[in-house]
Amino acid sequence: MELSEIDLNQLVLFQQLMVERRVSKVAENLGLTQPAVSNTLAKLRRLFGDDLFLRTPSGMVPTPFAEQLAEPVGYALAMIHSGLNQQVRFDPASVKRSVTIGMTDIGEIVFLPKLVERLSREAPGITLNTVRNTAVNLRDDMESGKVDLAIGLLPQLKAGFFQRRLFRQRYVCLFRRGHAVDKKKLSLADFRAAEHLVVVSAGTGHGKVDELLQRAGVERVVRLTVPHFVGVGHILQGTDLVATVPERLAQRLADPFGLAWLPHPVKLPEVAINVFWHAKVHRSPANQWLRSLVFDLFTDGSSEPEATA
Template identity: 40%
Template sequence: MDASKIDLNLMQVFSALMRENNLTRAGFRLGLSQPAMSHALGKLRKLTGDPLFVRVSSGMEPTDFALRISPNVEEGLKLLLGAVEGAAAFEPSRCDRTFQILMSDIGELVYLSRLVTRLMAVAPQVNVRVLQLPREAYQDALASGEADLAIGFLPALKTSVYQQRLFTDSHICLVRADHPHIKKGLSQAQFSAASHVVIEPAGSRYSGHAVQSSTTSLLERHLSASGVSRRVVLRVPHFTVVPAIVQQTDLITTLPSYVLSYTRNLPNLKTFKLPFDVPSYDIKQFWHERKHADPANRWLRKLVSELFTKD
């Protein structure tokens, strides 16, 4: 074995495979795709001259050689990571960093007040800048370091990006209380006959082949696939104007249900479950691999998880 070719990332792949005995689960632990894991395992096998893991019905079993070196690999990783973390200790109370976070205006409504309140209590010198970009620009913003974190339903974020689920949500329908046609319930016929206002995030696309870049596009794709029609008479880029529009017109809107938990002062409005099955979706926080080991970013992610993770 040529010790000069030993790569710390390969040792982490080895450690994850020892823990999971499954290529896909080990990749999920590290934030790597299955092809990337297969490539890393191939390099490990070439480096060691041993298969290391063999396929069995229950997954992948380590060879005798892998079992023999595993304790030393784990101890080495523990010592190295401990040394790095010790050298880069992070003190929230002394941090004066500005964190740049990608989120929609709905995200601002849901997350910002709780996040800023906690930051002021534990890291009073920290600043936050909220970025609103087209969803298609999120990947580049994270990769370039322009953004530290992104929060939301963002299934297009995949390459070199880590993710953590915060909670699962679904859609509901918002209608004014004295709507002339929708009173005690909402049928599919009423949904299709109504005129709708839709929140269309800036830069998002809504053709049949478009990437599911938001909860709105997820819903539109599902309606199209299910053959459910609706007439959209108004599209707006921000949520904040929608409640007032629904209050004063016969328009109805469909939006994430968690928004209503954080929205106050909405008189003359009522909510209904959608009259057909719609897929739920996960709200997650995302960060680029360049920020993965950064102590300040790790601290921020932990704080966001503590504030918003729900079972």
């Protein structure tokens, strides 16, 4: 017999008869009439070439073949039911799984401490992984389910993705405390005279800062160029360099590395940091919970509603 020859509802009715042993009770449980149950049983008898259930004064008694069939059918239906309802029963406190979020090194510095701490309290069985949100295959990895969320400036995630804004932030100048520019206000002349650390963060919106400064005609003395932000705190701590960085990164690095920051003397556009997720997990309870956790921790109160990108 092929699976295409049988209706799943017929197997559900078979299992109900194995449990209840009465046509009237099965009809009540499934919301059917008694003749409908009898008709389905007749179809099953023809399909299997066996009576399956015999009428007796004590109810419907299964034949030896029906008893032999009951275990694999029950197991199969249980597995199907579990697969269809596992998301509905999602419980962060008891679930054991891995979660992967795409983010930059800035994101790891800004988001991970609070996120890991919250997960350890609310979902101790969840293991958190990060991947670079600049990866060329990020779109495919999110579509396939390998990456659950992505955070940052990601114009490449458009059709098929949802997004929600976490916050907007400005760029500031970051430097060691006691630096010559460490005063109440940083002038454009002081900015031009200082030596600079430039971060070329390829594939992110932050990499456009240098282009914007050049367009504004602002010349700098660039002493050091690095490809990422992760070493900025260490470098500034022991040098007289000045770096242009997002404000939230400056806030995270200031105290641990003895740094100070001031508003940027050049008018630069604010950047929007968004959370992205694929449409296929939009209604997933697990992904909804993860998104709500990120929103709760990091939105600034002015976030925009969910929308397709």
